[in-house]
Amino acid sequence: MVPGVVPVALLVARTDTHAVLVDGLLVYPTGFDFDLAVRRDPARPREHRHRPRLWDDELRLEVRFADGRSADNDPRRRPRPSGDEVPAPPVLYQSTSGDDGGHVWLWGLPPPGPLVFACQWPAEQIPPSQAELDAGLVLAAAARARTLWSDQAS
Amino acid sequence: MSFFAMPVWQPPSGYRIPAWLRPPETMVPGIVPVELLLGRSDTDAVLVTGLGAYPTGLEFVVTVRPHPDQLQQRRHDPGRPHRFAYRDLWLELRFADGQRASNHPRSWPRTFETEQPDPPFLYYHGGGGSERGWRSRHWLWGLPPPGPLAFVCTWPAGQLHSSGVEIDASLVLEAAGRATAVWPTS
Numbered sequence: 094m095v096p097g098v099v100p101v102a103l104l105v106a107r108t109d110t111h112a113v114l115v116d117g118l119l120v121y122p123t124g125f126d127f128d129l130a131v132r133r134d135p136a137r138p139r140e141h142r143h144r145p146r147l148w149d150d151e152l153r154l155e156v157r158f159a160d161g162r163s164a165d166n167d168p169r170r171r172p173r174p175s176g177d178e179v180p181a182p183p184v185l186y187q188s189t190s191g192d193d194g195g196h197v198w199l200w201g202l203p204p205p206g207p208l209v210f211a212c213q214w215p216a217e218q219i220p221p222s223q224a225e226l227d228a229g230l231v232l233a234a235a236a237r238a239r240t241l242w243s244d245q246a247s
Numbered sequence: 248m249s250f251f252a253m254p255v256w257q258p259p260s261g262y263r264i265p266a267w268l269r270p271p272e273t274m275v276p277g278i279v280p281v282e283l284l285l286g287r288s289d290t291d292a293v294l295v296t297g298l299g300a301y302p303t304g305l306e307f308v309v310t311v312r313p314h315p316d317q318l319q320q321r322r323h324d325p326g327r328p329h330r331f332a333y334r335d336l337w338l339e340l341r342f343a344d345g346q347r348a349s350n351h352p353r354s355w356p357r358t359f360e361t362e363q364p365d366p367p368f369l370y371y372h373g374g375g376g377s378e379r380g381w382r383s384r385h386w387l388w389g390l391p392p393p394g395p396l397a398f399v400c401t402w403p404a405g406q407l408h409s410s411g412v413e414i415d416a417s418l419v420l421e422a423a424g425r426a427t428a429v430w431p432t433s
Contacts, residue, residue: 095294100280102299104429112429114275117297117308119282128297132272132429135263241284241292242314 094241096121097234099226105210106222110137113152113194113219115210120234124182124201129154129194129212152214156185156199159206159228164199166190202235203228267363267388268370270299270306277425279305279418285400286410290317293336293400293407300422304366304388309338309374311381311405321378333374333381336402340369340387343394343416350385364388390423391416 099118106113112132119126131152155165164185172180182201189195208231211223270276276299283295290313297308311333313321339349348354348369356364366389374383396419399411 095282095284095292096296098278098280098282098296098298100278102275102278104275104427107429116276116278116299119296134430135272237282241287241312 094121095239096125097237099125099230099234101226101230103210103224103226105212105224106214106219108217108219110134111214111217111219113212113214113222115224118231118234120202120231121238122202122235124199125231125235126196126198129187129197131192131194150216151190152194152217152219153212154185154187154197155209155211156183157209157211158183158203159208160204164201166195166197203231205229205232265360265363266303267366267368268360269372269386270301271303273429274301275427275429276301276306277422279414279422281414281418283398283412283414285309285398285412286402286405286407288406290314291402291405291407293402293405293410295398295412298419298422300390300419301426302390302423304386304390305419305423306384306386309336309383309385309400311336311376313378313380318379333376333383333402333404335404336381336400338369338385339399339401340367340391341397341399342367342391343396344392348387348389367391391419393417393420 096119099120103115104112105115110133114130114132115127116130117128153166155163157163162183164183166185166187172184184200186198187195188198205228207225208228209223209225213219213221279298279300281298285293285295292312294310295307296310299306337349337351339347341347346367348367350369350371368388370386372384374381376382393416395413396416397411397413399409400407401409
């Protein structure tokens, strides 16, 4: 499919040294993907880690729907369906992850109302922070998505 | 100093990727509200999405999606020749004033890493993928002039020969005007 684009980028968190953006929101009838982008103030020196990455070091992200449902990027909480079983949305899958952020797929579209992106990153002293988007923008973008080949449903 | 007493290796410090090779780190981009289908053959489609504009240029993502029938075939092909299929996919941007910018490294000035090139300059940040498709990030140093802005791709392996789409560059210029500073004082 050709996705529909959400025409905004969100500043989810900002400290004196770091900022976290949600950027490149692309929407399909089954869900949406986006970049989780970490920006660092270039005027400040960058610290390098010398030990393996652990979950406790990672940037934590949660997406909350207006009806109370939510999904986060903790791999320990990701559903592991068996066979043809389809997990109940929303499910958040972060396909890439690193010091500069990652790429995220969220299975399921939000209901109308506020759509909240919340993050915290204790390892980088980013406290719990959040930004809201009108889910109507996501739903309108989903309606603009179109199939690439007429002989295929997706 | 003995070998065992060597100091711990430290990554180079102080290096910054030059401003012409990446979007400004201190800005939230203005999003260009378009999704572009550059070309579609029986086997693959090429999209440009995620267009984010800054005062200094335009960032975007090129995505290749295989036809679902191809996906089945490629998944079961033990030789996996599709791994190299994206190597000859090249992109060119054409501006209203006649200038062009290509992501083919041969079109880049030899000193692009150390000396600021004249815009427009289309830098390619590399890409990755699998038999399910391919994704790469690009950075255009310099904003287009008003008028038509064409994205044209050539990709013989994907059966696409000079296929593209045109948008009004004012969409990019307006989005660049919406970019905001992350740290207002910086």
